[in-house]
Amino acid sequence: MTGGLEGYDEVAEANAQKSILDIHWSRICARLKAEVGEVEYNTWLRQMGVGTVEEDEITLYLPTRFLRDWVRGQYGDRLGALWHAEIPAIRRVELQVARGPSPAGDGEAVIAESVPASATATPAVEVAAAEAEPRAAEVRSDLAAPLDPRFTFETFVVGKPNEFAYACARRVAERPSSPGFNPLFLYGGVGLGKTHLMHAIGSELVREGRVSVAYMSAEKFMYRFIAAIRSQSTMEFKEQLRSVDVLMIDDLQFLIGKDNTQEEFFHTFNALVDAGRQIVVSADKSPSDLSGLEDRLRTRLGCGMVADIHATTFELRISILEAKATASGVDVPAKVLEFLAHKITSNVRELEGALNRLIAHANLFGRPVTLEATQDVLHDILKANNRRVTIEEIQRKVAEHWNIRLTDMSSARRSTVVARPRQVAMYLSKQLTSRSLPEIGRKFGNRDHTTVIYAVRRVMELMEQDPAFAEDVELLRRMLES
């Protein structure tokens, strides 16, 4: 039990840590401002807030998903390097959507919305981080997120793995609501270009001045729906949604297990398609494999055009790197591009992140990009990619080891017999892969990243307390690494 004094100590300790972090943070902010310039800093970085440190990871907050993704893509590596330089124990930066306190102290506390039990028939509480209302003239900004101007058809590099999805997206942008293309369902692994294609469709339609477009993540859809329930304005929300010509919902797998939001999405979907409007949806799996979604919704999602984006090939990775290097204006030798395309095979986001870091390094220090410098600047990314172990392999090995079913890795069962191996698999996924906490959570039955943090901590504690358990986990780690 925590006594009054202990409680005080904890608070004092937390406050002390917070003010130390604040000092580092203001130094980092000053450095960033000097590096990128005042305008760029104010546009993208000023609203960032610093959270807490967990093991080797610091959490930073941004108020919208768009800003978060932008900052992650453009500055993620730099933020990591700056934090590491300030506090060497920090090796990772986790960017989250939430309103956290900003360095200037003008932010707001983190906000979480939940459905009051009385407002919904589902007992489970659906929680989402609130996003600030973005403003953009060209899309339905009253309703959804702005489109990222970098994600256009022109900047999308086409190759065998994505040519079909690209052609379908083009077709929808040219002739929305064509029979056979409504809904357009884009699916594929993490970071392979689904969001990019959706934004490209939206930008193209808006540029042609033809239709009103609303793009939002499934998470945001749920949050808006919950907010509407709370403010008793569901009718207004529905009318707004149903007044757009093209509705695009990203990462639909997020709705798995969120029954009320699924129901609402289903009705909106039907109303829009019946009224001849276009729907574009993305997810990490095909409609038939999204097993946590209601059958009737899966059936409707699959009855338009379903387009898969496959894992990248070496050729596509080279083309993407060439295009991005050319756009940056930095001379990156072909052998460096080949080296990267060989080494970083997981997804385009990571490939892009690695190249961005090289480019930032070259710009910052005015040195040419060489193979040697690449190995040095990217040693952590290259190390993570060397291991190549996947979360699926980890789940399989751990399930075999403790003799449980593989499906229990993502099931809702909580008995220790299955929960403990699941926690170990989460722990090993964090240790052995470069996947982020939310990505790991998603692979374990769409669990929240906080569940993963808890699992990692719990396994570490148990390893300290129980040598036999620690030996088991170490054995598994060695088997997976070899």
Ligand SMILES: Nc1ncnc2c1ncn2[C@@H]1O[C@H](COP(=O)(O)OP(=O)(O)OP(=O)(O)O)[C@@H](O)[C@H]1O
């Ligand atoms: N073919 C491509 N050409 C150019 N850039 C690409 C391509 N594919 C992906 N990218 C880039 O990779 C990054 C990740 O892509 P995107 O966000 O669209 O992935 P996603 O499939 O939506 O991932 P998630 O499942 O995490 O939502 C973006 O910066 C995007 O521009």
